[in-house]
Amino acid sequence: MSATPHRLVLTGGMLFDVARDSRHEGHLLIEGGRIAAWLDDAGLARLDAVPRVDVAGCLMAPGLIDLHTHLGEPGDDDAETIVSVTRAAAAGGFTTICAMPDTQPVTDTPAAIEYVRRIAARDGAVRIEPLGALTMGGAGTHLSELAALAEAGCVAFSDGDRPLGDPAMLRNALRYASMLDRPVCLTALEPRLMRGWAMHEGAVAHRLGLPGAPDCAEEIAVARDLALAAHTGARVQLGIITTARGVALLRAARERGVPFSAATTPHHALLDDRWVLGWLGTRPTEGLDPTRLPPYDAATRITPPLRTPDDAAAVVAALADGTIDLLVSDHTPRTSAAVEREYRLVPPGITSLETSLATALALVHAGRISLATLLRCFIDAPARLLGRPVPRLQPGEPADLVAIDLAHDWQVDPQRFHSRGRTSPLASQSLRGQIALTMCAGRIVHDDGRRPVVG
Amino acid sequence: MGEPAIVPGGRRHVLDLDDFAAEEISAVLETARSMQEVLGRRIKQVPALRGRTVVNMFFEDSTRTRISFEVAARALSAAIVNFSARGSSVEKGESLLDTVRTIEALGADVIVIRHAEAGVPQLVAHAFGGSVINAGDGRHAHPSQALLDLYTIHARFGSIAGLRVVIVGDVVHSRVVRSGLWGLTTMGARVTLVAPTTLLGPAAYWHATWPEVTVTTDLDRAIDGADVVMALRLQQERQDAGLLPSLGEYRRRYAITAERLARAAPHAIVMHPGPMNAGVEITPEVATAPQSVIEAQVGNGVAVRMALLYHLAGES
Known part of the structure; x- marks a missing residue:
């Protein structure tokens, strides 16, 4: 992509104010990496010498923030590099991705944090903010030097997708973290109920002969994590919430006023365990079609597992009423060699940065959540959890933004992903809503091929 | 060899019996x-x-x-x-x-x-x-085990439809049971699965795929009047995994004994997919009794x- 001009006008976009849930058309002047002004038609006419990009009809919003991205680099750059993951992020509308600490090495030292920040600044198309490992090696037995990690610039603490099994250890970790003004992102799963699991425990797993992870593994962990959050006063984010039982506990905690943040993914809201059945199941009458996949497809192996249709419906309801306030991609790149194997032994995780927004938009198009809710879950809530001002498309703000062509239908083709990861359960499915243009710090980092800079 | 009933080339794989009419x-x-x-x-x-x-x-x-x-x-x-x-x-x-x-x-x-x-x-x-x-x-x-079981049942009774088949043992972990259920229900048999709850699994999980199947923990009642009684191998590791208190307790409640078999139909046959733990899920006496078709299988x-x-x- 050629260098973005220092001054640029994005013309004809639909400006969306999440706070007021209002839209109006206008033109956005970008200058020196920041938003300089909103222009009406007369204002645009006065700037006819300034280069323009036509984003007519597109929804304009601040860049999305992903709190849960797994990197490949350092450690597994066959699966993903900083270049490929940030290009994938840009293509998915994300201008900031928060990197899970489960790289090789694990980011449990200031040097590891600084390394990720350095290569991110050098190679990244978008911003990468590293999380620090809550425990050494993410192994759950010894606390990392959390204060040193915070000073080195980590934005949050987490052990990635590995749940901390020992409640006494978790209590100590939360108490210690509470003095450091960093949130702790927890995986709400009880590992002792998930030994040898392949998918969600239920009728589908039973038919396929696969060992299951029961929903109570989440329910127990949610209860425990909520209790420890209240007890320690730590700022916690519970993730990734996937079950009706987990949602019920969270909703009750919201009603009591317990402060917490909770995350889910668009795929857990929209897909379910029938996707593991693939063409052995029945074709749905509308929406996405799981029968296009073969049974036991590696792209359906996800942690936490895809749950039942009732669970997915409960997750959507929780997004709609604010019980769950965060959407994350849980992007997890894998090489094809790593996933071409026995289903239960496939390392869980899918390539999702480039499909997350469009997947979540399917809920908006179906009238199940509002567009404002979707944007709050991808923009406002992550910013708040990171302790930052909520991004707005206002003069003076950094030009981290996205133009979304809400009506554009496209077919998911993993071979055309920018990510090196190719595992997606959505392969060949049709989604509505595509990123027209992504800008990070005033630089165009992605466009849909129909956005030439004119003038 | 007589005229074969099947037309070769009509099917590419045999992965399970779920796609067999x-x-x-x-x-x-x-x-x-x-x-x-x-x-x-x-x-x-x-x-x-x-x-x-x-x-x-x-x-x-x-x-x-x-x-x-x-x-x-x-x-x-x-x-x-x-x-x-x-x-x-x-x-x-x-x-x-x-x-x-x-x-x-x-x-x-x-x-x-x-x-x-x-x-x-x-x-x-x-x-x-x-x-x-x-x-x-x-x-x-x-699937080949399920088909040989169907063959064995058919050889004895001349048909499969309407027979009462009782399968006892570690059904939740059993591939023989899953393929057997596709085959037996497709051919019109009435199947009852019997096991302690930890080796049985929730009834709803079975019924979601095989709505006709009966599941129970009570062998003595289930075996009443059965035409076919099939015992499954009990693996020692189920006890090690905490799913069973002891093999002794399992044997007392779920072993196919001569006394229990007496409650089945007089013409009942006893099956086992092997390998057998004689003395655990089936007594040696029953395994070699005239009703046993284990060797024929x-x-x-x-x-x-x-x-x-x-x-x-x-x-x-």
Whole structure:
């Protein structure tokens, strides 16, 4: 992509104010990496010498923030590099991705944090903010030097997708973290109920002969994590919430006023365990079609597992009423060699940065959540959890933004992903809503091929 | 060999019985009867699969199933190659699918595969240009065992529809049960699964796929008037995993004993897919009683596997 001009006008976009849930058309002047002004038609006419990009009809919003991205680099750059993951992020509308600490090495030292920040600044198309490992090696037995990690610039603490099994250890970790003004992102799963699991425990797993992870593994962990959050006063984010039982506990905690943040993914809201059945199941009458996949497809192996249709419906309801306030991609790149194997032994995780927004938009198009809710879950809530001002498309703000062509239908083709990861359960499915243009710090980092800079 | 009932080439893989209609099962059983006749001859061989290569890929220990397929392939004049994961390229880190691609390049027509992980035959079928027969994958499916059980039941009763079949044991972990349920329910049998709750699983999980099946923890009631009683192998590891207090308690409640068998129909038969733990899930006395068809099951297995191989790889 050629260098973005220092001054640029994005013309004809639909400006969306999440706070007021209002839209109006206008033109956005970008200058020196920041938003300089909103222009009406007369204002645009006065700037006819300034280069323009036509984003007519597109929804304009601040860049999305992903709190849960797994990197490949350092450690597994066959699966993903900083270049490929940030290009994938840009293509998915994300201008900031928060990197899970489960790289090789694990980011449990200031040097590891600084390394990720350095290569991110050098190679990244978008911003990468590293999380620090809550425990050494993410192994759950010894606390990392959390204060040193915070000073080195980590934005949050987490052990990635590995749940901390020992409640006494978790209590100590939360108490210690509470003095450091960093949130702790927890995986709400009880590992002792998930030994040898392949998918969600239920009728589908039973038919396929696969060992299951029961929903109570989440329910127990949610209860425990909520209790420890209240007890320690730590700022916690519970993730990734996937079950009706987990949602019920969270909703009750919201009603009591317990402060917490909770995350889910668009795929857990929209897909379910029938996707593991693939063409052995029945074709749905509308929406996405799981029968296009073969049974036991590696792209359906996800942690936490895809749950039942009732669970997915409960997750959507929780997004709609604010019980769950965060959407994350849980992007997890894998090489094809790593996933071409026995289903239960496939390392869980899918390539999702480039499909997350469009997947979540399917809920908006179906009238199940509002567009404002979707944007709050991808923009406002992550910013708040990171302790930052909520991004707005206002003069003076950094030009981290996205133009979304809400009506554009496209077919998911993993071979055309920018990510090196190719595992997606959505392969060949049709989604509505595509990123027209992504800008990070005033630089165009992605466009849909129909956005030439004119003038 | 008489006129075979099945038309070769009509099916590519046998991964489970979930895609077998009653007519196809009947056709396989009828072909198996022709094969049984071949096996009764002095020279137990026909040239149906001459020039074809069958590869046995057994990633899990098995004696009877592997040898059964081997004898079946030889009786049809196919070349049979036994691949053992032990000492192979798999042990040197080659992936399963790379191994399959190598075997394809070496000219295999049929892969017979057994693996401890559910879904592996589907994975292999996707990558392999020939035919795949599932010889048991995890707790998922074991279609040739289910077919030989159907054959054995049919041989005794002349039909399957309406029979009351009671299956006792570790049903939740059993691939024999899952494939058996597809076959038995398709053929119109009424099936009851019996086990302690930890080896039974929730009734709703069974009913979601097989709505007709009855599940219960009470063997003494379930066995009342049964036509077929099938015991399953109980693995020691179930006790180690905390699913059972002891083998003794299991035996007292769930072993097929002569006293319990007396409550079944007078003509009832006793089956077991093997290998047996005589003295645990079945008493030695019952295993060798006149009602026991356990030995016949083994012999029938060869004929049924010949029928399957003929079905997939025979000249049409």
